[in-house]
Amino acid sequence: MPAPKAVIDYINANADKFIDKLAKAVAIPSISGDGKHRGDVVKMAHFLKGELEAVGVSVELRDLGKHVMDGEELHLPPAILGKLGNDPKKKTVLLYAHYDVQPALKSDGWDTDPFKLVIDEKTGRLIGRGSSDDKGPLLGWINNLQAHHALGLELPVNIKICFEGMEESGSEGLDDLIKAEAGPGKYFDGVDCVCISDNYWLNTRTPCLTYGLRGLSYFKLKISGPGRDLHSGVFGGTVHEPMTDLVYVMSKLVTPDGKILIPGVNDLVAPLTDKEKALYDRLDYGVEDVESAAGGRIAISSEKTTVLMGRMRYPSLSIHGVEGAFSAPGAKTVIPASVSGKFSIRLVPNQTPDNIRAFVEKYVKDEFAKLGSKNTLEIEELHGGKPWVASPDHYNYKAAVKATEIIYGKTPDMTREGGSIPVTLTFAEALDVNVLLLPMGRGDDGAHSTNEKLDRSNYIEGTKLLGTYLYELSTVQ
Template sequence: MSHSLTSVFQKIDTLKPQFFSRLTKAIQIPAVSSDESLRPKVFDKAKFISEQLSQSGFHDIKMVDLGIQPPPISTPNLSLPPVILSRFGDDPSKKTVLVYGHYDVQPAQLEDGWDTEPFKLVIDEAKGIMKGRGVTDDTGPLLSWINVVDAFKASGQEFPVNLVTCFEGMEESGSLKLDELIKKEANGYFKGVDAVCISDNYWLGTKKPVLTYGLRGCNYYQTIIEGPSADLHSGIFGGVVAEPMIDLMQVLGSLVDSRGKILIDGIDEMVAPLTEKEKALYKDIEFSVEELNAATGSKTSLYDKKEDILMHRWRYPSLSIHGVEGAFSAQGAKTVIPAKVFGKFSIRTVPDMDSEKLTSLVQKHCDAKFKSLNSPNKCRTELIHDGAYWVSDPFNAQFTAAKKATKLVYGVDPDFTREGGSIPITLTFQDALNTSVLLLPMGRGDDGAHSINEKLDISNFVGGMKTMAAYLQYYSESPEN
């Protein structure tokens, strides 16, 4: 290890209390982008992060206004959270790396089943974990880029690259209008960017680090069924009127079976066939059904073989039903017939699925199923947002630097993986900036990013920052981009 990295790593260790404090303050802000009533909190978190950037010596900090959120929304003239752009360094002789992260988080309430208040960071050094909403997705990794800058400064070592940030507040709600901003700034604020690095995903399992070169896309839909003009009393109207909720359950139940097979005609034919060369990539990846069971806290895997699990997680589409809006969902009993209900579901897309064609197939299927019910209610299915799948070259300069950095910190070569999750903006960065994108995970596969008791192992927090620092150093020394 070079002297510069040795001293930077030492500072990451000694500055850990400062980094814990920064993360604690950020986690306590409930920046839930999907909850319109919490939109002011998302703005509060953007302000906090901007202040942290300023304190750490970043310059040219811009809080870019994206305007009003487009429908469907309940709150008129709802402002989108700002995108935070900033720079650290502007040396033309150095490579320029853009780091992306998001400061919004998934919804979380204590009554969901959390052991502790979700928006209060719990640091359990005895167990080696931190717990709180956003700690691994993506507040912890986002702040870590700022922490790395602090560590370099504290060590007296020259920062190896020019760093540009692009931190958004709507990733958990579709990254609305971010595509347009990136394209607009490709020859503006982002001009001269040599590489993009994103830390918004996870190790495949719990023991071995990975680098990620592919992601599934995501098309999010809602089926709306409406009947009566207002909610009705089931004792008076039950059995007399057509109930939207009953219709919706039948439509949703027609989309996918209990073994995960999508039942919409035409989808299987869009999926790129599995080649022997691709199949061989799965052989040496370290993963087991036991690790999957540990991550889910159950024995509900649909597959027993590692290869089958990973292929259905990465290279085959999936359909998930997420919830119903408009129906009674609180504790207790309420004998109401809801007048209008919204069924939410998504399809994770893979090569070579076309979003427009997929939406047409989904709408055709839902319309046909509803028609077969002979219901007098009204039904329509609409696309809420979509994001394309992404695949990169795992052997370019970025991945080579990240592999070397990972080996330095963790003592093993990382597995090269694809992922089942979606970061739609990855493809936009790649295409609009005409550059490579690296996914450099910090957390583990059992972090529970969108679930209760979201956590990040302290060793991953510290090791992740060291990996980020070494990646930037090694990439700066690479002969190519």
Template sequence: MLAQCFSSNVCLFNWRADEDKTGRTACSCAVTLICDSVRTCPCETERPTHLTFAIFSLLLHFAMQASPPLDQVFQYIDEHQDDYVQHLKEWIGIQSESSNPTKRDDVIRMMQVVGETIKRLGGTVELTDVGNEELPSGKIIPLPPVVLGKLGKDPNKTTVGIYGHVDVQPARFEDGWSTDPYLLTEKDVTALLSESREGNLYGRGSSDDKGPVLAWLHAIEAFQALKQELPVNLKFIFEGMEESGSKGLDELLKAKNETFFSNIDYIVISDSAWLSKKPALTYGTRGLCYFIIEVQCANQDLHSGLYGGTVHEAMTDLIALLDSLVNSTGYILIPGIDSDVVPLTNEERVLYEAIEFNLEAFKHTIGTTELLHKTKEDVLLHRWRFPSLSIHGIEGAFSGPGAKTVIPAKVTGKFSIRLVPNMDPDKLSNQVMTYLNGVFAARGSPNQMQVALESGSKAWVAHVTDKQYDAGRRAISKVFGVEAELIREGGTIPVARSLQHTTQKSVMMLPIGSPDDRIHSQDEKLSRDNYINGTKLFAAYIAEISQH
């Protein structure tokens, strides 16, 4: 290619001609921007008579082609991956368990660390007070502050809001972890190339959600280290109570909607995982209604030898009530429960046909031989798109080892229903209570029974034709070289709907975790590959969304 650039003894790589000490003309040559193997100007015989605008443009084109700015960012990220792992190790070492009151100081310290990290990037930070929490004992402790950060305020740039959380689920080595859950440990290294290592980073919060939060901050730092201007303005919403219901967050969103959130164009969340090894964009989650049924037959537990056959047993009533909720095919028996479910269109079903999902591998992972549905599409639809009912347990019944011939005086059954658009928790609650009261009345039992809704949240769904999803697709293609899968989550991530509903902004979930990361479980991990390429993905997304 270089040979084609020379004609008439004119050096196309010459920015200027300088006189050396001997009086000869020498070229100050920019060729090394294009080819590191060339160290001298190909044209040293004659001082160029002119450098036309076309030649200058060609030189600039070659230089840009040789090292595009985003490629430089990617290279920087690769070169600093060990630093990023060390940063994650430091964050994992903070035991920020939001559900454990004795760890509240750790959660608050974690929020302070996040704030200081944003400040080092040049951002401004407000550690926003969201009130207190009353414990069952009556003790009052402070809720962790929410970090609201800003970086950039150019009115001509797109403004992106990034949500994440840095609190974690409880973890103890004695619960079955292979390593200390709060000491990031890399193992299972499979690639041993000198410049590339792919291992798994084990530690509580590595995938959910400290790793992704750090990946965003590292992506920003890479632009800055290379003295590249950030192509967007950024705002950060990082909380420390997500694993405990995001207490105080909804009120904060409403209070700040007309100020902090007013000029945000898009909101992106990285608090989920891919369905397979193929990168994905998540555009929907199911909602959740959690119910309890309480049945009481006596004021104390009874000996079955003395009282069995003489009383209406609470456990018998409860089992009958739970059995009336769903049949053996998974069909929910509560009348009218699916009346508000948005009908599935042919266009939507096509999205499921393209998703990579192996039924046999799925069965192997969960340890079963047969599923409720036979095809990939039907399994995914019932996992994400249709409501489901699950029975979780019975409180008050004997469940220990050995035999105990007791008739429990009071038992409490627990079950939940996953909601999809456009199901409403209040309407569903009325349907459930009406149905169960009818079933109980038909039994003719004199026992006391009550049903209560413990918590309820609606489903969230976004428009996959939104410009933000276009940017996400292009970013995934740029980093991973594949088309992004469009998926939903069967679980519930209330903050997605809260952010979309309150701010009326476009919300997208851009995950970097794998389906086998074991979040909330023993041996939670994030692969080094996902961590580093996820950092590149966030950098690419920042570049792509700036084009809108």
């Protein structure tokens, strides 16, 4: 069932007030990755607690304890837990968003102060750090609750809320909380499905629903030899050089056209079905879109489906850089004593960090052994996360499809994403329910980048979309 006209009218009538609220939220620089801003993250939590309580939600700021970041012990920002409605005849949906943001400085290349929301009347862009990732979507939920509260309407579903303040810094503390609150009598007991609004359309025109995410295994490959950095004039030609060895071993990981060379890794990929391939053929996204987003004509293939599957359903291996080698501008004639190559593999079903690790370690050690070098190699997995795929045939997705058709007049693209949102998998596994990724923003919003924006229409129509989704969810089979 669509949302009542009164709710849609309320959203239209209060659009400017919703933008004002987004401006207030953006003005709090809740940067979780910078210890100096930890107080701002906590301030943001209290701001949201106030907003939620004002619309009838019972709220708890859950203490997640302490952690150490950059050598400093800090108190984690609280998780915001909330409940509204407890009608056993209604479905219960858990809403997740995050209220922390990536760092941003004007000097990074922003055209305007990143923590002052700028409304560009010409383009309709709402520009500011967190506008799209993830304060806009988070407020989208609150806007709907406010509409119902103001109109004296009951929600069509029971709501549970889990908003976190550490998403941009590894969601520290959240996994433990979710696992601890899963199960009979616990906070998340009774949740039927989860909706996460923290990703993006593929493009700037077609809404999408996302039912898969790649996982990640991140490795540090360290080769050491000399006791300290050496001068290449004095030692060049006399010793085994770690950097030479590292470059050799890293050249054996992946081909320039993206084929992973580590035996066993590709064998784990679930086979492609014709039905699945057809899905990629249909997506409203092409090679030109990828190249335009990348800023270079460097697509791995001229075939759209190959490129999209390279992002969504196949693993990839990227070499990120080298720690310990000379990395500054200029010319330094050093033989670095110890160099660590960083590379990671994006995982897809049925790969997991656990079943990938042994393949990577064995291969890297074997390739190094072939060199006959007197240097030593160590390989370490820095972090990892499993891939996730949900069933797009679940009622959770059906409700979102209908809501999208109502608000945007289009059937959404069904996508899988190349990146990771680890909490998705935690919800899916700990609560054993379907999880839906329902994006508000567009593919060019520039989350994590300079001049992050959320289009005004995506904020306001997106608010309607989230509300409509709740109504569709209440009746969908």
